[in-house]
Amino acid sequence: MFNLFRKRAPDRPPTTGGRLVYAVGDVHGRLDLLGALLRDIAEDALAARAEQAPLLVMLGDYVDRGPESRGVVDLLLEMKAFARLETRTLKGNHEEALLRFLEDPKFGAVWMDNGGGPTLASYGVQPPAGRSDSDAWVRARDALAAALPEAHRAFYRDLELMVTEGDYAFVHAGVRPGVALEEQAERDLLWIRQEFLEASGPFGKVIVHGHTPTEEAQLTRHRLGVDTxxxxxxxxxxxxxxxxxxxxxxxxxRRPGAA
Incomplete structure (x- = not known):
């Protein structure tokens, strides 16, 4: 369950300034994987015996596609209460979609096309059978609003857009090249892809991000992509x-049948 790969930039490597930091890529309802990874992170953080509490940054997209979105949020709320590890949670485009559905049930069909069905199911809400049944989408939105624990509602509402530490900036999707970090638009932080991925950098800080899945994590000079x-x-x-x-x-x- 634990794999290490080490890489240093060829010249003037970036630094956290001494703090121990962990950044986790897109979870998408995989509570099984998140639980295992967070156990390893907690053990590693405790073993480090750092003077300052280590920092855990979750890079967004906790919900949709996988089966246990609600359980993922429950676990992250537990982590936020773990005093020996500071936990910061970023907003992803899939959390934005959930919040948009709560505001506008007409968005439901689009959300379902992008993996929202399992999230509804994790809160005990049955997605409507028809895309165009506006009354059914209103009922589904109302059912989700009623099913959301207040702690979950606050969790989604209070998600951050960017965290910085030392020479690193942590965002969900990436940044708009040529725009200062403090001037980045929310839409780019949640949605940008090719304009960011194809840019050579630098971006002001080394950008740590998820959003765009790759077979292997990408540790490059100016960006670290960890959505696998x-x-x-x-x-x-x-x-x-x-x-x-x-x-x-x-x-x-675990593979089926594995011990």
Whole structure:
């Protein structure tokens, strides 16, 4: 369940400034993988005996596609209460979709096309059978609103857009090249892809992000991409940053019949 890969930039490597930091890629309802990875992170953080509480940054997209969105949020709320590890949770485009559905039930059909059905089911709500049944979507929205615990409602409402630590900036999707970090638009932080991925950088800080799944994590000079498509691949990835060190930590789904 634990895999390490080490890489250093070729010159003037970025640093966390001394703090131990973990950043976890897109979870998408895979509570099994998140639980395993967070156990490894907690054990590693406790073993480090750092003077300052280590930082855990969740990069967004906790919900949709996988089966246990509600359980993922429950676990993250537990982590936020774990005093020995500061937990910061970023907003992903899938959390934005959930919040939009709560405001506008007409958005429901689009959300379902992008994996919202399992999220509704995890809160005990049956998705409407027809895309165009507006009354059914209103009922589904109302049922979800009623099923959301207040702690979950606050969790989704209070998600952050960016966290910085040392030479690193943590966002969900990426940043708009040529725009200062403090001036980035929310839509780009949640949705950008090719304009960011194809840019050579630098971006002001090393950008740590998820959003775009790849078979392997991408640790490059100006960006670290750690979305390994957990909901489909069974591999959830985090990057462990400490001073100038960069390592990967991963949780893997058990194969059927494995001991």
């Amino acid at each position: 498509g957990a909901y489909a691949t069974g591999v959830l990835t985090a990057v462990r940053l400490h001073r100038e060190d960069q390592r990967l930590m991963q949780a893997f789904a």
